[in-house]
Amino acid sequence: MKLRYSLIFTLLTFSGFLKAQTSNPIPQTKMQEIYEEVKTPYKYGLVMVPSDNSQKMDCPTVFRKGSKWYLTYVIFNGRGYETWLAKSNNLLNWENLGKVMSFGDTLVWDGSQRAGYPGLQDPKWGGSYKLQKHNGKYWMSYFGGSTPGYEAGDLSISMAHTTKDASKPHEWQRFENPLFTSKDKDVRWWENRKLFKSSVIWDKEKKTGHEFVMYYNANGDSAKNNLKTRWFERIGMAVSDDMVGWKRFHEEPVMHHPVGITGDAVLQKMGDIWVMFYFGAFWQDRKGAFNRFAASNDLVNWTDWNGENLVQSSEPYDELYAHKSFVVKHKGVVYHFYCAVNKKEQRGIAVATSKDLGKSTLNFIYQEPKADKK
Numbered sequence: 001m002k003l004r005y006s007l008i009f010t011l012l013t014f015s016g017f018l019k020a021q022t023s024n025p026i027p028q029t030k031m032q033e034i035y036e037e038v039k040t041p042y043k044y045g046l047v048m049v050p051s052d053n054s055q056k057m058d059c060p061t062v063f064r065k066g067s068k069w070y071l072t073y074v075i076f077n078g079r080g081y082e083t084w085l086a087k088s089n090n091l092l093n094w095e096n097l098g099k100v101m102s103f104g105d106t107l108v109w110d111g112s113q114r115a116g117y118p119g120l121q122d123p124k125w126g127g128s129y130k131l132q133k134h135n136g137k138y139w140m141s142y143f144g145g146s147t148p149g150y151e152a153g154d155l156s157i158s159m160a161h162t163t164k165d166a167s168k169p170h171e172w173q174r175f176e177n178p179l180f181t182s183k184d185k186d187v188r189w190w191e192n193r194k195l196f197k198s199s200v201i202w203d204k205e206k207k208t209g210h211e212f213v214m215y216y217n218a219n220g221d222s223a224k225n226n227l228k229t230r231w232f233e234r235i236g237m238a239v240s241d242d243m244v245g246w247k248r249f250h251e252e253p254v255m256h257h258p259v260g261i262t263g264d265a266v267l268q269k270m271g272d273i274w275v276m277f278y279f280g281a282f283w284q285d286r287k288g289a290f291n292r293f294a295a296s297n298d299l300v301n302w303t304d305w306n307g308e309n310l311v312q313s314s315e316p317y318d319e320l321y322a323h324k325s326f327v328v329k330h331k332g333v334v335y336h337f338y339c340a341v342n343k344k345e346q347r348g349i350a351v352a353t354s355k356d357l358g359k360s361t362l363n364f365i366y367q368e369p370k371a372d373k374k
Contacts, residue, residue: 026273026295026303034275034295035307037125038327040336040352045360046317047337048086048094049348053365054078056347059197059264060326060337061117062091064129065167071337072100072140073349074115079103079148083116083140085169091328091335092357098169101142101160109156109178110144116160116172117141119200120212120243123269126329132202134212134243137161140172141198141214155194156181157216159243179246180238182220190234190253191218197264200243207299208249210239215254215276217263233261235278237300255294255302259284264324274299277310279323288313289323291338311338311352317364318350319343333357 048071050057056076063070069088074081083101086094101114119139120132131138140160147153156178164170182192198216215237221230234253240246256262260282267276274296281289290309294302313322318340326337334354341347346364 024297024301026297028306030273031295031303031305032307034270034273034293035305035310037270038275038277038293038334038336038354039310040327040334040354042354042356043315043318043350043352044092044357045315046340046348046350046362046364047092047360048073048096049362049364050075050346051365053346053367056345057349058339058347059115059117059324060339060349061266062129062326062328062335062337063118063121063131063166065131068167069129070167071349072116072118076150076347080112080145080150080152081115083114083142085167087167091330092351092360100140100169100172101174102171106146106148109146110142110158110174111146112148113143113145113151113153113155114174115143115197117197117199118166119214120202123201123267123274125268125270125275129328129330131166134202137163138166139200139243141200141216142174143196143198144174144178151194151196154182155196157195157198157214161243180216180248182218186248188220188236188248188251188253190220190232190256191236192220193230194219196233199264199266201267203299208237208239210241210249212240212243213249213299214238214240214246215265215267217261217265232256232259233263235262235265250300254300255304257283261289266326268327273297276302277325277327279325281321281323289321289341291323291325291336311336315340317342317348320345322350 061072071086085097088094104111122128145155157180158175158178160172160174162172195218200214217233219233234256236253237249239249265278276294290312294304296302321341324339336352340350
């Protein structure tokens with residue numbers, strides 16, 4: 001009985017996956033054009049690493065103000081995630097500026113986890129990459145939790161905002177309560193465990209009927225006796241008309257794969273086509289973690305790229321995982337930022353480029369090999 005149920009669930013999941021990939025598809029000839037435009041065959045290397053080996057650095061988000069570039073990222077330090085800000089003149093050399101979301105009281109719902117991602121960025125490929133204001137504020141979606149540990153306990157999605165300069169380190173004002181949790185009455189089967197990274201775009205054409213669209217990944221599985229799939233992550237949608245009131249959009253995830261993780265969507269617009277950069281991990285046909293893309297005309301139905309990964313493990317600093325994209329095009333050069341993880345599980349931010357810009361001299365802090373147990 002258990003085997004039969006598991007088989008039926010797998011078939012239904014795969015059927016939903018195929019439907020998501022075939023509705024209103026982008027021709028693969030166009031997908032090939034997008035791949036040729038965004039590919040980054042040259043790995044420059046690490047551009048940011050933690051200040052000590054007790055920390056793990058993750059999830060780059062890049063934006064521009066004036067002639068300067070800024071990057072938010074998260075640091076896990078044993079207790080949980082905090083969100084930080086860095087600055088650069090050239091997208092390669094970065095200076096840490098400070099925190100934008102710090103830990104709070106452990107009794108607060110998000111006191112030990114605050115992983116943020118600035119939203120409402122100019123979505124044009126090769127455009128300004130500046131953050132846009134809505135209602136006089138900059139906006140940042142984030143996931144939070146109260147339980148200390150690596151992505152421990154309940155993780156929920158909420159929003160933060162600021163009227164101050166987003167390029168200066170300061171604490172953003174957070175909503176008092178989460179927008180979405182894994183225990184909501186309208187929670188879907190694929191998100192009833194933990195909610196993770198989100199990104200928010202401003203779609204002024206209102207293709208979904210709403211101006212603001214959030215993509216977020218989550219894991220969950222309401223199928224009984226199917227514990228092996230409960231860590232799978234999938235990407236779903238939510239919509240808003242004012243950045244304050246949000247509602248889930250669609251019962252099913254809009255991007256997922258039969259096995260493993262599909263997550264951390266970041267969108268840009270190439271002409272009339274939206275491109276979703278995302279990462280996959282532990283798929284049936286691919287090892288490790290890697291970055292890929294999909295494309296859509298309507299923000300809902302996505303055509304998955306069926307060719308080579310955009311970024312994958314190949315160097316000592318990313319030999320375990322090379323994943324979690326943020327991609328920008330500036331002065332004819334594509335910069336693909338990603339989280340690089342080595343076999344010692346040190347995490348930092350690396351970049352691959354469309355043009356050979358040389359090699360970074362930055363390395364992780366040396367870590368003494370563990371002594372063999374006798």
